[in-house]
Structures are given as C-alpha cells and as structure tokens.
Amino acid sequence: DAGVTQSPTHLIKTRGQQVTLRCSPKSGHDTVSWYQQALGQGPQFIFQYYEEEERQRGNFPDRFSGHQFPNYSSELNVNALLLGDSALYLCASSSRPGNQHFGDGTRLSIL
Amino acid sequence: AQTVTQSQPEMSVQEAETVTLSCTYDTSENNYYLFWYKQPPSRQMILVIRQEAYKQQNATENRFSVNFQKAAKSFSLKISDSQLGDTAMYFCAFMKPNTGANSKLTFGKGITLSVRP
Numbered sequence: 001d002a003g004v005t006q007s008p009t010h011l012i013k014t015r016g017q018q019v020t021l022r023c024s025p026k027s028g029h030d031t032v033s034w035y036q037q038a039l040g041q042g043p044q045f046i047f048q049y050y051e052e053e054e055r056q057r058g059n060f061p062d063r064f065s066g067h068q069f070p071n072y073s074s075e076l077n078v079n080a081l082l083l084g085d086s087a088l089y090l091c092a093s094s095s096r097p098g099n100q101h102f103g104d105g106t107r108l109s110i111l
Numbered sequence: 112a113q114t115v116t117q118s119q120p121e122m123s124v125q126e127a128e129t130v131t132l133s134c135t136y137d138t139s140e141n142n143y144y145l146f147w148y149k150q151p152p153s154r155q156m157i158l159v160i161r162q163e164a165y166k167q168q169n170a171t172e173n174r175f176s177v178n179f180q181k182a183a184k185s186f187s188l189k190i191s192d193s194q195l196g197d198t199a200m201y202f203c204a205f206m207k208p209n210t211g212a213n214s215k216l217t218f219g220k221g222i223t224l225s226v227r228p
Contacts, residue, residue, distance in 0.1 A: 033216075040220075040221075042219050043156070043216070044218075090156060102155055104155045107154075
C-alpha cells in the first residue's frame with residue numbers, strides 16, 4: 001500500500017519563474033493539504049483540497065494556487081517565485097476524519 | 112488563532128534513558144486534537160502520538176507517552192528507553208476539528224533531539 005508520494009524530490013528555479021509540485025495521496029484518502037517548511041522551522045499550512053475544491057487557506061499570497069483532480073491527487077503551483085519561497089513543501093493526505101499522513105516533500109531552491 | 116510553542120530548540124539524551132519534550136499551546140477552543148510528529152533527516156513527517164482534548168487519559172504508544180494538562184495548556188512527550196533511531200526533529204501540533212473537511216495542523220517550531228550511543 002503506497003503512502004503519500006510527491007514529485008519531484010528536488011527542484012531548482014530562478015526568481016520570477018513558475019513551479020508545479022505534485023502529490024498523490026495515500027490509498028483511501030480524499031483530502032490533501034499542503035504545507036511550507038522553511039529551514040529550521042515548523043511547517044506552515046498553505047491550503048487544503050477536498051472534493052476538488054479549496055476548503056481552507058492559510059496566510060499565503062495568491063501566487064500560491066492549487067488543484068485537486070478526480071483521483072484525489074493534487075498540484076501546488078507557485079507563480080513569480082521569490083527567494084523567500086525556498087523551502088521544503090510537504091503534502092499530507094487524510095480521510096474524514098483522520099490523521100494526516102505526510103509525503104517526503106519537495107525541496108524547492110530559488111536562485 | 113491557535114499558537115503552539117516549543118521553547119527548547121535542542122535536547123540530548125543517552126541511549127536507553129528517558130527524555131521529555133515540552134510543548135505549550137494557546138487556544139480558546141474546548142475540543143481539539145494535539146499531536147507529536149517526528150521528522151528524521153529523511154524529511155518525512157511521521158505521526159508519533161495523538162491526544163483528543165476531551166479524553167482525560169494520557170495517550171500512550173509503546174515507548175512514547177504524553178502528559179496532557181488541559182488547564183495549563185501543556186502537552187509534553189516522554190520517550191522511554193531512547194534509541195538511536197529516535198534522533199530527529201520533533202514537532203508539536205494542534206488541530207481544531209472542523210465540521211467540514213479535515214482541519215489544518217498548526218505546528219510549533221520543533222525541537223532537535225539527539226540520542227547519544
């Protein structure tokens with residue numbers, strides 16, 4: 001039984017570019033949450049998707065957007081990348097109600 | 112808004128000894144969940160233990176147990192018989208149950224635990 005899978009593992013971009021990160025939830029899970037974890041910090045909630053809609057959003061600008069597909073997988077898009085967007089991006093999946101299970105994350109580096 | 116505070120940035124413990132990690136939180140909610148997550152260098156966030164606020168009994172998972180003090184808004188993690196594999200960052204997290212979709216996790220800054228051989 002595969003857990004939460006994220007791709008790519010590591011990504012390097014330059015300022016101003018756009019990036020798309022992908023997440024496949026654990027089997028049986030229908031809710032996907034995204035978190036940003038800066039180096040040495042705890043994860044910060046970006047948004048959550050359920051039934052292909054954004055259900056909750058944290059304090060992140062509109063440059064951060066997402067999507068959930070009918071198979072429950074999800075994408076996180078970030079436009080106009082800034083140096084401060086460099087972080088580990090974590091995807092977590094869950095069923096309602098249930099514990100959130102995390103993937104290994106995507107390390108995004110902005111040059 | 113909820114806040115989670117982990118004031119100890121680092122701790123070290125000898126293998127086979129017991130260590131306690133501290134966490135405090137602030138909320139006006141009466142019903143909520145508290146978690147401890149472990150993040151080894153491999154990056155994956157792993158759930159260690161979960162506590163429901165309405166339960167008076169402290170949660171226990173094998174070598175891991177919590178001391179939940181609701182009135183003091185304190186939630187500490189005790190690791191018994193520490194093992195080298197326990198070396199990781201540990202995060203305390205809060206979740207307010209949502210009537211809709213699953214709610215978000217609010218994390219503390221984490222504590223780096225090193226287990227010495």
